[in-house]
Amino acid sequence: MTNRYDILIYNVRIASMQLNQSPYGALTSNTLGVTDGHITLLTECQTPDELERLQQMSDNVVDGKGQWLLPGFVDCHTHLVYGGNRAEEFEMRLQGASYVEIAQRGGGIKGTVEKTRRADDRTLLNTAIKRAKRLCEEGVTTIEVKSGYGLDLDTELRMLRVAKSLEQHLPVSIQTTYLGAHALPNEFTDNADGYIDFICNDVLPHIASQKLADAVDVFCETIGFSVSQTERVFACAQHYGVPIKAHVEQLSDSKGAVLAAKYGALSVDHIEYLADSDIPMLAQSGTVAVLLPGAFYYLNEVQKPPVDALRAHNVPMALATDFNPGSSPLASILTAINMGCVLFQLTPDEALRGATVHAASALGLQDRGVIDTGKLADLTLWDIETPAELAYCINGHRPTAVYKEGKHV
Ligand SMILES: [Zn+2]
Known part of the structure; x- marks a missing residue:
């Protein structure tokens, strides 16, 4: 097995915060791979075959269970x-x-x-x-x-x-x-x-x-x-x-x-x-x-x-x-x-x-704050229906997972 990705997170909705037109920079991608602390894969996995092929490229595969992934x-x-x-x-x-x-x-x-x-x-x-x-x-x-x-x-x-x-x-x-x-x-x-x-x-x-x-x-x-x-x-x-x-x-x-x-x-x-x-x-x-x-x-x-x-x-x-x-x-x-x-x-x-x-x-930092290939894999996972919930509640949520440079913390 080739361990191309240190971690592979699939089945997520991604609020990338990229400066595109969609709210929260939402992407169609639902799968993200990390290598050496950086995001190296963002893709839309559509079939079980495709997913299986990707899963074989990592020893550390995480099912995001449809949750939202945001930058740290x-x-x-x-x-x-x-x-x-x-x-x-x-x-x-x-x-x-x-x-x-x-x-x-x-x-x-x-x-x-x-x-x-x-x-x-x-x-x-x-x-x-x-x-x-x-x-x-x-x-x-x-x-x-x-x-x-x-x-x-x-x-x-x-x-x-x-x-x-x-x-x-x-x-x-x-x-x-x-x-x-x-x-x-x-x-x-x-x-x-x-x-x-x-x-x-x-x-x-x-x-x-x-x-x-x-x-x-x-x-x-x-x-x-x-x-x-x-x-x-x-x-x-x-x-x-x-x-x-x-x-x-x-x-x-x-x-x-x-x-x-x-x-x-x-x-x-x-x-x-x-x-x-x-x-x-x-x-x-x-x-x-x-x-x-x-x-x-x-x-x-x-x-x-x-x-x-x-x-x-x-x-x-x-x-x-x-x-x-x-x-x-x-x-x-x-x-x-x-x-x-x-x-x-x-x-x-x-x-x-x-x-x-x-x-x-x-802070003059261009390597973080967005989810995109090449950026640091500082990521948070949230059990919410829409990112707006994080702003709507008064301190009402905690992330279900946090990744600092690709490491689960
Ligand atoms: Zn001050």
């Missing part, structure tokens, strides 16, 4: 490595404490920075494993993780290393993003420009030489960093050849998206306040719009991202959890998909493409 989800925006959590702060808030009182009692992002700096690597890793595992259980096979709770050299590098090491503990690929420009650390109070100098002169050279980050991100906002400070970080990242991502237009129209487009950013994230007139620039630069309904929901926001205009200009829209301890403690890509539909009026087709093919693009 890609969560393209998380901050899931951090010390402590903010449940206590949540309690205080709901007991009527103001943000100032919470900050005075050591809460807010500064509190998370303190706890992250104090946590040792093992603690950071163990808590991150628990969080990432919840995403993996829903069929997420690639996660982006940002730094940004250390804000000093040592802790930022540790966060990135810990994030990457999740790959050794879970069946998931990790993409790391350096988000030093997340908040101003106490060491640089009233000296944001000095902190940008520190990022560009002291941190980014280490990150670039040790290849610790796949991208660099900035929180460009009135309460974050200005457009000119953001541009200095982008220019430095570009100098080191590291791709750019950006938190922009979450709370105000600061024109961070225009700057990001100018620098050919992979993605602009949040974008509730993005002006319609700035959208053609994103279309031109091929920048993905990453929508984060979890933060919108958690912060009780009312301004919605300009979904109609993004759609009209064919700007790809991705969806992610933004999993973080402050504004989006959301460990569920399926809930993010549902929220994208309910809160932002995405169609289920757009929402599911947003958490697969477009999320992969938001």
Whole structure:
């Protein structure tokens, strides 16, 4: 017997998420073969003879029982490595404490920075494993993780290393993003420009030489960093050849998206306040719009991202959890998909493409997020009648099987 396929999955309906005309990129193929972690066969098996001939080409044959096969989800925006959590702060808030009182009692992002700096690597890793595992259980096979709770050299590098090491503990690929420009650390109070100098002169050279980050991100906002400070970080990242991502237009129209487009950013994230007139620039630069309904929901926001205009200009829209301890403690890509539909009026087709093919693009990854020959065999199998069910239910499903690079996990 020739073992041409490491695994052969037959009798499946395939929502490929390929950018074709059919909903969910559905294919007529019902059989898929994997070799060396990649999809090497997609075919429509019509007769028992045909199927038998294919089955003889693999020692590992799986009957999909008519279930739907989707690409593994890609969560393209998380901050899931951090010390402590903010449940206590949540309690205080709901007991009527103001943000100032919470900050005075050591809460807010500064509190998370303190706890992250104090946590040792093992603690950071163990808590991150628990969080990432919840995403993996829903069929997420690639996660982006940002730094940004250390804000000093040592802790930022540790966060990135810990994030990457999740790959050794879970069946998931990790993409790391350096988000030093997340908040101003106490060491640089009233000296944001000095902190940008520190990022560009002291941190980014280490990150670039040790290849610790796949991208660099900035929180460009009135309460974050200005457009000119953001541009200095982008220019430095570009100098080191590291791709750019950006938190922009979450709370105000600061024109961070225009700057990001100018620098050919992979993605602009949040974008509730993005002006319609700035959208053609994103279309031109091929920048993905990453929508984060979890933060919108958690912060009780009312301004919605300009979904109609993004759609009209064919700007790809991705969806992610933004999993973080402050504004989006959301460990569920399926809930993010549902929220994208309910809160932002995405169609289920757009929402599911947003958490697969477009999320992969938001990370600059062309080898996943779709089911096609040559792509990674990151696959999920679902006992559903239609893919729309995954968006329709509020976190109501679990995959019946997950394959990471062709291996059943
Ligand atoms: Zn974020």
